[in-house]
Amino acid sequence: MKITPIASDSMGTRSMATFVETGDVRVLIDPSVALGPSRYRLPPHPLEQEKMEEDWERIVESAEKAELLVITHYHYDHHNPSDPEIFRDKKVFLKHPAVKINKSQRMRAKYFLEGIRDLPETLEYSDGQRFSFGETVLRFSPPVFHGTDSRLGYVTEVSIREGDDCFLFTSDVEGPNTTEQARFILKEDPTVLYLDGPLSYMLGYRYSQACLGTAIENMIRIIRETRVERFIIDHHFLRDLMWRERIQSVFEEA
Template identity: 35%
Template structure:
């Protein structure tokens, strides 16, 4: 089994995209990318935009030869979109999707916006998206809906994915954020060797007080029972999150790291550093408007 992470906050933009290659399949999970429209009151810095474009290119390349595509839920950083902003992956950019089998979260327990996006993507594919929760086929299995973050807080649900080959078991647990113990126990019941998951949103801890202590206990439980735990996404939207990750890694013997480290790269927490980027590399007034019109380049920020 070969696991390649294509995008994540530690690569500089919002994503949880990866491919899993087995002897029979190339499975592309959550092919999406996005940027926070505002952070610290600032729009995306050009350095972040360049990182998002790099991830977009990797995702588009990953569609080539893919046998299966999984969409865990319908947020813009997890799926191709009918153009909503210039930083996401537009459906119009996708290559021909012939012979690719889609697996997707059903329409239950999703917002009106997610339902619209699901319908739009189905229309683009010219076929209905399946409701894949609870199903299995060959080496792939899918969970029933689990909470997107804290249970019963109205944040909707996501679908987790399990891929197995021999003794190797990979679980993409999407945006569970380690905020629900029952969901973590579901992950462990799959007996994974590698788990790729969103960590808790520490940058929103004033809204989600359980994001630190409760999530840390759930993370410890997971880390002690999985050979390799990859935590990223919501967790690494703050520098505090990276310190949280290193604290967790120091308490267990198993491997705990972020997506960039798993891929042998240095983390680039660009969203967390957006204010610093503007201070170090000032952006001329009107640059974003010019870029949106195709008149502003990224060369000087690369």
């Protein structure tokens, strides 16, 4: 199994776009990229705009190679309704557009589905489902909170398993904070984990110290109780300038 991060916050843009190749199939997860309208009271720099354009080109190139495209939820850094052509003749797996979804994402999902119409070869709602392609198995979690509660909606986590290798992509769990978010990770027992870490750059505003503590406890538990060999923590977490200090105990455990 080969796993290639295409774009991410640690690489300069808001994204978790990831390309996964197995002996059976090529999968592109969350093919989109965005910029924050303001970070630390600063608008995007022209170099960030340039980087976003470069990342989108890489996403399009990866989509051309992929047979399967996955959308875990309907925020614009995870799906791009402006370029439906990347879905042409692909097998597409989507977070359900009408179940376990908030109003904003429901409206975005409706617009997105109207845009892609009959372009995909197949389209499946993936929530809680399992799909096999040769010796490769994709499993999707039931919908879990985007963050600590339902205000921002729900996402699906996804694992890709080939033989003894298992890659797990959490999408926007911002933690993990909840039992349901952590349960899927522990059950799938990944060897490579790509985690959307704590929303600590909003600590004391939209994210409490208690939530950070729970996320740290869950990360340590994952290290202790799974086969994880490579543990990537990115996305919301890497927007915090003090990210390393926030989870020092996790580094020590690892």
